[in-house]
Amino acid sequence: MAALDGPAFELTERSAIGASGPEATQVGEWLARLLRPSTGYAIPVGRHGDVVLERTGSLTDLGTEGYRLDARADGVTIRALTGEGLFRGVTTLRQLLPPKVEATTPKPGPWPVDAVSVTDQPRFGYRGTMLDVSRHFFSVDEVKRYIDLAALYKLNRLHLHLSDDQGWRIVIDSWPRLATHGGSTEVGGGSGGYYTKEQYAEIVRHAAEHYITVVPEIDTPGHTNAALASYAELNCDGNAPPLYAGTEVGFSSLCIPKPLTYDFLGDVFGEVAGLTPGDTMHLGGDEAQATPPEQYLEFVPKAAQIVRDRGKHVMGWHEIAQAELPPRSTVQYWGTGDERTAELARAAVAQGASVVMSPANRAYLDMKYDDDTPYGQSWAGLVPVELSYDWDPATQVPGLPESAIAGVEAALWSETLDEIAKAEHMAYPRLPGIAEIGWSPATGRGWPEYQQRLGDQAPRWDVLGVNFYRSPQVPWVDP
Numbered sequence: 001m002a003a004l005d006g007p008a009f010e011l012t013e014r015s016a017i018g019a020s021g022p023e024a025t026q027v028g029e030w031l032a033r034l035l036r037p038s039t040g041y042a043i044p045v046g047r048h049g050d051v052v053l054e055r056t057g058s059l060t061d062l063g064t065e066g067y068r069l070d071a072r073a074d075g076v077t078i079r080a081l082t083g084e085g086l087f088r089g090v091t092t093l094r095q096l097l098p099p100k101v102e103a104t105t106p107k108p109g110p111w112p113v114d115a116v117s118v119t120d121q122p123r124f125g126y127r128g129t130m131l132d133v134s135r136h137f138f139s140v141d142e143v144k145r146y147i148d149l150a151a152l153y154k155l156n157r158l159h160l161h162l163s164d165d166q167g168w169r170i171v172i173d174s175w176p177r178l179a180t181h182g183g184s185t186e187v188g189g190g191s192g193g194y195y196t197k198e199q200y201a202e203i204v205r206h207a208a209e210h211y212i213t214v215v216p217e218i219d220t221p222g223h224t225n226a227a228l229a230s231y232a233e234l235n236c237d238g239n240a241p242p243l244y245a246g247t248e249v250g251f252s253s254l255c256i257p258k259p260l261t262y263d264f265l266g267d268v269f270g271e272v273a274g275l276t277p278g279d280t281m282h283l284g285g286d287e288a289q290a291t292p293p294e295q296y297l298e299f300v301p302k303a304a305q306i307v308r309d310r311g312k313h314v315m316g317w318h319e320i321a322q323a324e325l326p327p328r329s330t331v332q333y334w335g336t337g338d339e340r341t342a343e344l345a346r347a348a349v350a351q352g353a354s355v356v357m358s359p360a361n362r363a364y365l366d367m368k369y370d371d372d373t374p375y376g377q378s379w380a381g382l383v384p385v386e387l388s389y390d391w392d393p394a395t396q397v398p399g400l401p402e403s404a405i406a407g408v409e410a411a412l413w414s415e416t417l418d419e420i421a422k423a424e425h426m427a428y429p430r431l432p433g434i435a436e437i438g439w440s441p442a443t444g445r446g447w448p449e450y451q452q453r454l455g456d457q458a459p460r461w462d463v464l465g466v467n468f469y470r471s472p473q474v475p476w477v478d479p
């Protein structure tokens, strides 16, 4: 980034967005929808304008998400190879505009963008956040808002944890009781909920508008009580257990020797694949303490093959690295740096898998900030804002080559989060830090200067109504 001499660009009532081609126009429309309510300007999108979005085949060295942004008094130009790159560039423009640009009612100008030239591309291709909609259910609108905020920090994956012991959250037409019975509760005994296929498709579409790909997770073979409670025949003994609203883990397992288990998975992964434009599905695989170890090793390759047969690559928690994995699998590391889990990450890479880093003592957004945090957990320790930012995905687990790291994911588990406002409080301000770790090079970033930039986000979050935690570690700017 280079600050340029000369006056700032200013958005005015005569401003217009110039874009040619369907993708640039679509991104232009998105930008116009952001700018119109707060500025009150018409901001037409057409062939010409003072804000130009241009897809160009010549910017190949910035990858699919890279972009170049130039702002001068006479206009702003964003150029990229892809629509995705244009969207990331538009997001930078959004961040360069005053925080009041986020308002939903007209605010007085001016609307300056300092003269600047930015050439940008991400360090990692996978920059995600996971939302656990199983332990507590969140509505379509709540998930959409979570997406909107994640997009502001250029995340590109939303991992939805769609099933667990406490709830099954998506309609599967061939096994309808999964949603109607398995989705009828949540932690604490509330009435839970589930997404119809139309609702789920709406979430996927909303994410795609922000160039975010949804990675659906159906957790197997453990964390399956909601499914086992819905269909007696899935159980080895043929008896359905009751629904579960507690928070213990490791007590449920699909019946590994039963052929029906694989018909079930074929149907479920088949229907979920049909709702998934992305190339990856997550089969869980964590904490299968109720599955005999030799059966676990037999199960994972079978389940993985089902995912492959439905046309998707496999993703799973690091435990799956004990088993044989198909090509192009992704293993999600959630350990805390202990030798046992580090060994699993290395085993994954030795098999040719790539690793997404979600170390629980850094990237688990459900960990408490400090002893006074009113909800959240602390099994992986307290995770204050500085600790969640101050790590490097490439060196967190010793012995992994950087080329094997697909990226990072901040996971938000919801055992203790029965309202989206509480989820937001755990995610902000830590989520933007994980996003930055995924985007920016390791050199040139560090807590002392990040702290300042993070503090600058407060006025924007105030306008957006984000229920963020005013950590005493951060010099928050007043609105």
Ligand code: NGO
Binding pocket: 249, 286, 287, 317, 334, 364, 366, 377, 413, 414, 415
């Ligand atoms: C673990 C466990 C989840 C919990 C979470 C809580 C993984 C991968 N499995 O992470 O079931 O919700 O901790 O922090």
